[in-house]
Amino acid sequence: MNSNFNQYLTKLNQEIDAFPFGENPKELYEPIRYILSLGGKKLRPMLALMAYKLTKSDWESIVRPAAAVEVFHNFTLMHDDIMDNAPIRRGHATVHEKWNTNIAILSGDTMLVRAYDMLLEINPSILPQVLHRFNKCAVEVCEGQQIDMNFESRTSVSVEEYIEMIRLKTAVLLGFSLELGGMLGGLEKSNISLLYDCGINLGIGFQLKDDLLDVFGDKIKFGKQVGGDILSNKKTFLLITALDIATDEQRKKLDYWLTAVDYDNNQKVAEVTQVFQELNLETLANQKINQYFEKCHIALNHLSVDEIKKTELKEFMDYLINREN
C-alpha cells in the first residue's frame, strides 16, 4: 500500500478510538470497543476518503462520516456472527461467544444507532440525500443476509441468484462508501452514480475473490482456515458452477460430500477441491472476477474528473483486486 493509505488508516483508527460510543452499562459498550479493535482493513471508509479526494483535498474533515461506514459494517458482522453461529472473527472469539447472544443483539443495535450519529455532522443540505442512500444500503445488506440464510435450506441456487445475494450482502456497502465520498465532495449526480456502479462491481468481484481464496488461497497469507466454505457446504460461485458443469461421476462425489455426516475435515476439503480443480474452476472464477473488476474500471474511466485525480483510487482498487488475503 502507498503511504497515503497508511495515513488514512491511522486517522480512521484514531477517530474510531476517540468516538464517544458510551460507557455504561459496560455490557453494551465493551463489545463495541472489542469488535472495532480486532483490526480489519477498513477498506470501506478508505474508499469513501478516496472518492472524496476526487474533488477535495481536506479529507481529514470527513473522517467521522467515513468511519460511520466501518461502524455499520461491524454492526452487521456482530449480528451475522450470531445468525451464522460463528465462533471466531478475525482470529478472536465473536461477541456472542465471548459474552452472550443477548449482549451481541443489543450491543449491535447500539452500534447501528451510533453509526447514524457519526453521519450527523454532514452538511444539512445533503444530509437527507446521504441518509436516504445509507438507509437503502443498510436494508439491502439485511436482505442479502436473509437471502444467504435462505440459500442454506435450498437444494439449488443459480449463479445469477448467488451474484444478486452478494450484490446485496457485500457490494452495496462498497457502492455506498464510494457514493458517500462523492456526495460529500460535491460531485454531480451522474458521477456519483458512476462511483456507485464502480463500488457494486468492485464488491461483487471482491466477494467472488474471497470465495476463491477460501478454497485456493495460501493458508498463511489468507489468515483463516482454507476450505471453510467447503466444510459448511456454502453455495458459493464455485460449488454452484461445479454442480452445474460436473460429469455424473463428479456430481456423485460432490453429492456424497454435501450429505456426508461423519467425515474427516481435511479429506472433505481435499476431495471437493480436487473436483473443483478437475473442472478448471479457478480459471473460470478468475474470468468472472475479472469481468467485474473490468466493469469497475470502466465506470471509473467514465467519471468526468481529472485523470490524475483518479490515480489513487485506481491504485487502491488494484491493491484490492490483487490481494491474497
Next chain:
Amino acid sequence: MNSNFNQYLTKLNQEIDAFPFGENPKELYEPIRYILSLGGKKLRPMLALMAYKLTKSDWESIVRPAAAVEVFHNFTLMHDDIMDNAPIRRGHATVHEKWNTNIAILSGDTMLVRAYDMLLEINPSILPQVLHRFNKCAVEVCEGQQIDMNFESRTSVSVEEYIEMIRLKTAVLLGFSLELGGMLGGLEKSNISLLYDCGINLGIGFQLKDDLLDVFGDKIKFGKQVGGDILSNKKTFLLITALDIATDEQRKKLDYWLTAVDYDNNQKVAEVTQVFQELNLETLANQKINQYFEKCHIALNHLSVDEIKKTELKEFMDYLINREN
C-alpha cells in the same frame, strides 16, 4: 377517548399500513407487518401529534415522522422479546417464536432502519437536531434494556436504580415523542425541554402503573395474566419496596417464593400478593405514581402556550393516567 384520538389512531394505522417497508425476501418483511398489525395503543405517535398541535393544526402532515416512533418502539419489542424469551406479545406468538431468532434479529434490524427512513421527510433545517435527539433516545432505550437484564442476576436493586432503569427503557421514548412533536411544530427550546420533562415523568408513572396493574389489575381489563412479574421474580418497584420494608416473617415468605423451584403458579401469585397487601403497597405505589404524574402536569403547566391548546394533551394524559389496562 375523545373522537380526535380515534382520528389520530386511524391515520397512524393508515400510514403504517401503506408505508413501503419492502417485500422480498418475505422472511424479512412479513414479521414487520405482523408485529405492527398486532394492534397496540400507539400512544407514542399520538403524543407526538398532540405536542405538534400545541402550535399547528395540520397534524396530518407529520403522521409519517410520528409513526416512526411507533416503528422504532416495535423494533425494540421484537428484539426484547428474543432476549426475554417471551412467547407471547399482545396475545399472539412473538416473532422469534412464530419464525425463528435469526429472523427476529434481522427483521428487527430492518425495522430500525425503516424508522430512520420515516424521519427523512422532516425539514432539513431541523433534521440534524431531531436525529440527534432520536439517536440519544434510541441508545438509552438499549441501555435500559441491558440494565434490566443485569438486574435479573443481581440479588438487590434499589428503588433509585429501578426508576433510572425504567426512565431509560420506557420513559425517554415518551419524552422524545413529545419533543418530536414540539420540534416539528417549531416550539422554542425551553418549551421543547418542558415537553421532554413531561414525557419522562409520564413514562415513569406509566411504567410504575404497569407494574401495579400486573399485580392488582383486573384480569379481564388488563388483558394479560395477572401476576406475571411475580412469577418471573421481576424486581419491580413493588418487590423492591416490599423487601425493603418487610418484617422478618414477611421477608422469609418472600425469600421462600423467590427461590422456590417447584410450585403452583396461582399459589405463588396469591401469597406474594398477600404480602404486598399487608405492606399496603398498592397505596405506596399509587402515591409514587401520582408524584410522577404530578410532575408531568407541572411541566405542562409551565409551557408557554395558550392554555386552551393544552386541553387535548391534558385529556390524553388523564386517559393514560387513569387507564386500567
